[in-house]
Amino acid sequence: MRAELTRQRVLTAAAHIFAEYGYAAGTTNRIAERARISIGSLYQYYPNKDAILAELMTRHLHSVRVTGTYRDQSDLPDSLEDIIRMFVRTKIENHLDDPELLRIMYEQAPRTGELLDRVTRQEQEMVDDLRDLIDRHPEVRVEDRDTAARLATAALGPIVHHLVAAPNSVDVTRLEDELTAMITGYLRGSGQGGGRTTPRSA
Structure with a gap:
């Protein structure tokens, strides 16, 4: 003790x-x-201090809330936009306690095998969670939903890390709105690069 x-x-x-x-x-x-x-x-x-920083990173990853906590709830939002907003808000909230420290951890923490494994597992959990949230949603028009979940999750991490920890960080509400709009639009197939979408049901 x-x-x-x-x-x-x-x-x-x-x-x-x-x-x-x-x-x-x-x-x-x-x-x-x-x-x-x-x-x-x-x-x-x-x-040494590398070991201290690695421990801080490990504890942060362990404490991070992931969207899987929402999957068993019966009161999930109906609209795709609200579901994505929930996902985005969770990601942002996980970076608000000490954004400068998080920036240092993600950019400078020694990448040991154990730490890399933990980061990889957490990223995969987030991909699986988002895929589960969008998999059967009628508003999602992209054909390859696995790739869509990977792209959306991969985009969120660096954007939130950079903009929340930046010296002239953006307004958190505005960031949430813009990220929600960006990802929702992509999943609906309304972007120019999405290409193939699933056909609408008759």
Whole structure:
């Protein structure tokens, strides 16, 4: 219990230090000072700051809410636009707590095999969740829904990471509106690049 509390103090301190100074200047000495422990005590838990950042990334991924929580609900929205808005809003909300720290984590976290596996699993879960949400919806006109779910999910990540964490970040409500319109329009086959769509039922 005490060890976990100390570990949490280190992680909390590191989150503040990385966000305040950036990763390069966020030294273990600064982290230990902010956590109010000795540098020797810090090294008992983490061998270096790469390990600390990787742990922060892992815990973030573990805590992220995914749209799969909506699949078992009986009160899902009827319209495709509202379903996509729900999906987009979840993605945005997962980046609002500390967007600068998230930017550092996604851009600079060491990509260990374990971390890459976790990221890959989470991305696949999001693709599966979106595919499940749109699979039988009558408003979806794109033919290849698996690819559509992959494209929509892949587009959301970098856009939200960049625009929420940017120094002149866009208004969150406006971002939600624009992303919802972009993805909904694509799924309805109203874009120029969508090409083939499923024929309308008689």
